Amino acid sequence: MTATACPGPGRTSEVIDPDLVSLTITLKLAAVTTFILFLIGTPLAWWLARTRHVAGFLVEPLVALPIVLPPTVLGFYLLILFSPNSGFGKAWASLTGSTLAFTFEGLVIGSVIYSLPFYVQPLQVAFSGVKQDLLDAAATLGAGPVDRFINIVAPVCRSGFVVAGTLAFAHTVGEFGIVLMIGGNISGETRVLSIALFDHVETLEYGRAHLMAAGLLVFSFTLLLIVYTLNRWQTGRSSSLGSGS
Amino acid sequence: MEISADIHLTRHPDFVLDVEMTVQPQGITALYGSSGSGKSTLLRLLAGLERGTRKDRIEITSGKTVWQSEQIFVPPERRGIGFVFQQQQLFPHLSVQGNLDFALSRQHTEQNLEVNQVYDWLNLHSLLDKEISQLSGGEAQRVAIARVLLNGAKCIFMDEPLGSIDSPSRSRILPYLDRLHRNLQIPMVYVSHSYEEITYLADHLFVLDNGKITSQGSMLELCSSIELNSGEGDAAAVVIQCTVAKHDLDYRLSELDFEGANIFVNAEQYQVGDSLRVRIPAKDVSITTTRPGNSSILNILEVQIVSFEENSGPSVLVRLRRNKQFVLARITKKSLNLLDLQPGQTVYAQIKSVALLMESIDD
Numbered sequence: 001m002t003a004t005a006c007p008g009p010g011r012t013s014e015v016i017d018p019d020l021v022s023l024t025i026t027l028k029l030a031a032v033t034t035f036i037l038f039l040i041g042t043p044l045a046w047w048l049a050r051t052r053h054v055a056g057f058l059v060e061p062l063v064a065l066p067i068v069l070p071p072t073v074l075g076f077y078l079l080i081l082f083s084p085n086s087g088f089g090k091a092w093a094s095l096t097g098s099t100l101a102f103t104f105e106g107l108v109i110g111s112v113i114y115s116l117p118f119y120v121q122p123l124q125v126a127f128s129g130v131k132q133d134l135l136d137a138a139a140t141l142g143a144g145p146v147d148r149f150i151n152i153v154a155p156v157c158r159s160g161f162v163v164a165g166t167l168a169f170a171h172t173v174g175e176f177g178i179v180l181m182i183g184g185n186i187s188g189e190t191r192v193l194s195i196a197l198f199d200h201v202e203t204l205e206y207g208r209a210h211l212m213a214a215g216l217l218v219f220s221f222t223l224l225l226i227v228y229t230l231n232r233w234q235t236g237r238s239s240s241l242g243s244g245s
Numbered sequence: 246m247e248i249s250a251d252i253h254l255t256r257h258p259d260f261v262l263d264v265e266m267t268v269q270p271q272g273i274t275a276l277y278g279s280s281g282s283g284k285s286t287l288l289r290l291l292a293g294l295e296r297g298t299r300k301d302r303i304e305i306t307s308g309k310t311v312w313q314s315e316q317i318f319v320p321p322e323r324r325g326i327g328f329v330f331q332q333q334q335l336f337p338h339l340s341v342q343g344n345l346d347f348a349l350s351r352q353h354t355e356q357n358l359e360v361n362q363v364y365d366w367l368n369l370h371s372l373l374d375k376e377i378s379q380l381s382g383g384e385a386q387r388v389a390i391a392r393v394l395l396n397g398a399k400c401i402f403m404d405e406p407l408g409s410i411d412s413p414s415r416s417r418i419l420p421y422l423d424r425l426h427r428n429l430q431i432p433m434v435y436v437s438h439s440y441e442e443i444t445y446l447a448d449h450l451f452v453l454d455n456g457k458i459t460s461q462g463s464m465l466e467l468c469s470s471i472e473l474n475s476g477e478g479d480a481a482a483v484v485i486q487c488t489v490a491k492h493d494l495d496y497r498l499s500e501l502d503f504e505g506a507n508i509f510v511n512a513e514q515y516q517v518g519d520s521l522r523v524r525i526p527a528k529d530v531s532i533t534t535t536r537p538g539n540s541s542i543l544n545i546l547e548v549q550i551v552s553f554e555e556n557s558g559p560s561v562l563v564r565l566r567r568n569k570q571f572v573l574a575r576i577t578k579k580s581l582n583l584l585d586l587q588p589g590q591t592v593y594a595q596i597k598s599v600a601l602l603m604e605s606i607d608d
Contacts, residue, residue, distance in 0.1 A: 069440035137334035
């Protein structure tokens with residue numbers, strides 16, 4: 001249960017503060033993850049919000065799984081998947097010439113899966129709130145499916161996108177267990193803030209640990225404040241819209 | 246644009262929509278029936294907003310274009326139609342102007358409707374900068390109608406457009422619909438459960454009951470049918486179409502021409518030559534066998550008895566004809582027997598009250 005399960009904490013002499021490097025990696029990971037989730041999570045959320053297909057009943061709990069599953073379980077299976085012995089790992093290795101485990105790319109894949117429900121669920125709720133009649137109205141006005149999504153659904157669900165993106169970003173920043181399993185603790189490559197914090201505590205650098213913990217705390221609180229303020233604003237707005245029509 | 250439909254659709258085990266119909270290429274075609282009669286489902290099928298399942302047989306054509314058959318389904322955005330919903334479905338993230346621009350930038354046809362003309366008709370100039378949440382129900386519906394007009398629809402479908410609007414605003418918006426009816430060549434299909442709205446607006450009528458068309462034809466003829474009115478009690482009424490012949494400014498009365506006879510009514514807001522509809526409640530019509538002299542009642546028509554209502558109540562409806570139009574009278578069974586009224590007989594209908602259907606719009 002310690003970071004020693006992975007390649008040892010690199011104490012290489014670097015000019016730049018290693019904590020700043022960790023911060024950069026963390027933000028980069030969260031940004032890339034959120035962007036990928038925007039690309040694949042958005043259509044998934046739309047499909048889940050609209051489908052009456054049986055498959056929806058299966059996919060929905062599957063998407064939610066990372067919320068309840070211990071990150072180590074997910075990490076373990078990913079590690080197996082990433083291994084050059086698995087089909088996926090082999091294919092990746094022949095394509096890129098490297099393995100996924102203990103790399104930034106591996107972390108991205110893990111984070112996308114791990115943060116998927118935090119992106120998809122709020123967006124799915126927002127999408128479900130778009131009345132079919134509103135889309136029908138747009139259709140009869142000559143707007144095709146893509147036009148309807150871009151010009152009606154997206155702007156109507158704007159705050160849903162902000163909430164989903166914020167949660168996915170914050171959740172990725174706060175990730176620990178899965179990083180430990182598949183990313184390890186390679187400075188400058190996979191050592192994110194939460195791992196660095198763990199290291200500081202292990203080595204009794206409480207001053208640094210305090211700084212980092214407080215920073216993450218304030219960051220997370222601020223993001224959640226934004227999310228909940230948006231939620232309230234959206235609820236107030238939609239109820240006033242309802243009474244108007 | 247003439248739309249034909251042959252539909253056999255099963256919804257749950259207990260509801261079947263079984264309809265074969267052709268929408269007239271001109272004027273307002275009304276689909277009338279109680280809730281659950283299938284009229285809204287029929288309209289949504291025509292628009293392509295519903296498409297049934299593989300077990301249903303749905304064939305819809307517009308002129309020579311097939312909209313739906315076993316192999317073909319043209320989605321609503323490519324049918325060139327407009328749809329006005331009960332809840333207006335204006336886009337909440339856009340202003341009134343934004344909603345109208347949305348329609349203008351996606352026109353079905355090269356429209357020759359003047360934008361300003363449409364704003365005038367629907368009295369929209371003062372609303373353009375407003376947010377959707379600031380509109381009253383009636384205002385929102387006017388915007389929704391304008392949105393459809395500016396979109397260049399070749400046929401306009403309206404699904405209970407006044408259903409979500411409180412009744413004072415409803416009587417204010419009906420004249421706008423009537424104004425469109427007078428000014429536009431675009432056919433409309435109008436769904437309503439309100440007999441009053443239908444009589445205001447419709448030219449052609451399909452009556453639906455439990456998924457089937459029970460009667461169809463010209464509204465003016467059907468609205469005088471005893472079948473449609475016998476359940477209505479004191480609300481039984483006919484609508485007749487008249488033309489303004491002249492105004493008598495001294496008495497503030499206008500003389501309307503009704504099938505060669507005169508009807509006097511206060512209609513000074515209309516111009517000579519305007520055609521307008523007048524509602525005559527059956528309970529306000531009495532029958533005499535000789536022309537009454539010295540009566541305070543101005544409106545007396547020479548008519549022919551067509552038929553009687555057959556029931557056992559104390560009063561009966563009598564259907565009376567003048568040329569191509571009809572009037573209903575509700576009289577007691579006792580009078581019927583005392584006067585010995587017979588079909589084919591010429592009698593005089595005394596009309597105590599006449600109501601103009603349409604108030605004018607205060608622009």
